[in-house]
Amino acid sequence: MCGFIAARNVDVNLDEIIENISYRGYNQHYKGYENGLYGLQLAHYSLPFVNLDPEVAVQPRKDLHPGLFVGEIFNYRELGYKTDIECAINTYIKEGTDGFHQFDGFWTLVVGTCQGLFGCTDHLGIKPLYYRTDMEAMASEPDILKKLGPVTPDQHFLSNTMKWGYDPQPNTPWEQIKQVPPGHYVLNGVVKPYWDWQRISAFDLRYDLTESVQNRLGGQRDVSMLLSGGLDSTIIYGLIKELGRDITAIHVDNGEEDYARLVTEDIIDIKLDDVSLEDAVKIHQTPVDLGSVRPQIAMARKLRELGFYAVMTGDGADELFGGYSRAARYNSQYSDVFSELPYYHLPRLDRANMRYTVELRAPFLSPKVIKHALMTPYNKRNGEKKILKETFADLVPEPILNRTKHALKTEAIRTDPEEQRRINNTIWDSLYV
Numbered sequence: 001m002c003g004f005i006a007a008r009n010v011d012v013n014l015d016e017i018i019e020n021i022s023y024r025g026y027n028q029h030y031k032g033y034e035n036g037l038y039g040l041q042l043a044h045y046s047l048p049f050v051n052l053d054p055e056v057a058v059q060p061r062k063d064l065h066p067g068l069f070v071g072e073i074f075n076y077r078e079l080g081y082k083t084d085i086e087c088a089i090n091t092y093i094k095e096g097t098d099g100f101h102q103f104d105g106f107w108t109l110v111v112g113t114c115q116g117l118f119g120c121t122d123h124l125g126i127k128p129l130y131y132r133t134d135m136e137a138m139a140s141e142p143d144i145l146k147k148l149g150p151v152t153p154d155q156h157f158l159s160n161t162m163k164w165g166y167d168p169q170p171n172t173p174w175e176q177i178k179q180v181p182p183g184h185y186v187l188n189g190v191v192k193p194y195w196d197w198q199r200i201s202a203f204d205l206r207y208d209l210t211e212s213v214q215n216r217l218g219g220q221r222d223v224s225m226l227l228s229g230g231l232d233s234t235i236i237y238g239l240i241k242e243l244g245r246d247i248t249a250i251h252v253d254n255g256e257e258d259y260a261r262l263v264t265e266d267i268i269d270i271k272l273d274d275v276s277l278e279d280a281v282k283i284h285q286t287p288v289d290l291g292s293v294r295p296q297i298a299m300a301r302k303l304r305e306l307g308f309y310a311v312m313t314g315d316g317a318d319e320l321f322g323g324y325s326r327a328a329r330y331n332s333q334y335s336d337v338f339s340e341l342p343y344y345h346l347p348r349l350d351r352a353n354m355r356y357t358v359e360l361r362a363p364f365l366s367p368k369v370i371k372h373a374l375m376t377p378y379n380k381r382n383g384e385k386k387i388l389k390e391t392f393a394d395l396v397p398e399p400i401l402n403r404t405k406h407a408l409k410t411e412a413i414r415t416d417p418e419e420q421r422r423i424n425n426t427i428w429d430s431l432y433v
Helices: 014-024 084-102 142-148 155-164 205-215 231-242 257-263 277-284 293-305 317-321 333-354 367-375 386-395 411-415 417-432
Strands: 003-008 027-033 040-046 067-073 105-113 116-121 130-132 136-139 177-179 184-187 190-193 223-226 248-252 267-270 310-312 359-361
Touching (some): 003 067, 003 105, 014 040, 084 105, 130 142, 205 367, 205 386, 317 333, 317 367
Parallel strands (some): 310 359
Antiparallel strands (some): 067 105
């Protein structure tokens, strides 16, 4: 996981600016390359999982090409490497972006090259990457890039958040700061796709999701599990138990504890503190809020209080396999997967959890499982997640299998979403403009 900022030819010391996202890790490191790489600066906060030794986890690594890796590549050993940092950087140097199709995980990678500063994000933008259009600079979050120079509000972005609750494009509230689309890279201000779903092979849904779960149980820190009492997290928990692994199950007190206890009695039930709208806007760094930003922030804070740096969830299954009510009315999959996930849902999860130094792992978002969803016909997804129910029925108690979805939203959003968006935009204006 971690956080970073990287730039070339800027008149600002990134060693000082990186402190603005110190919450994303606890080992800070900076390297400025004055010669040979045209004033490249790399600044990084690490949250190691694979190897806790600072000599290994702190970046940029002296023994590797100048670059920074953020995220997790869970199958790095199978690819012949000792750490996922080495796997990401050396794969790019040896094979280019084609080699990334071997990865199971989520990543942002920036590398100093003779052509310029290269940056890419993973197949779905699970680890978001932001860049400035007026200079060579990239970072894990948009706000830190404001420190490098003046910015102006992007009225198109702000208008879209009022209309839909988020902007279904790779924009931010600032004209000079953009998000790299999923499966794309940016070099010299030019953004190009590299990810090809035709290169991903899907074998068997149960086998591939089990493999994804097993991969995400790795690392040298304990992983917790958010068990909501819904279908998706119940499937993930069931697969963990099938693998013979123990995990701490955590349930948020939302009136659904009885469903969670059908899965296991061994749960920690937590109550969420309130999160103010102002704090939510500050943490999300945009006025975007479809109602689940505030409880997600509160959950991340509670997880950190309990001592966890990583949490497993069922996120992504609704978008992939048709869990929302709209999927019963029309085939919303491509919009759900390639707009809502990368431009609303995943940035929200990244910033909410990393504000409290918690890594979120979602097995449904592995490339192989996503490929399964994209191949699943609409009549197996249309609002019922039929393919999931058929494949994993043995793991799910019948009352959960047949229940209706209960979305995680604040009451204000349920009642009057447009009014809540107006309030969010007003708060954002007061904080930033």
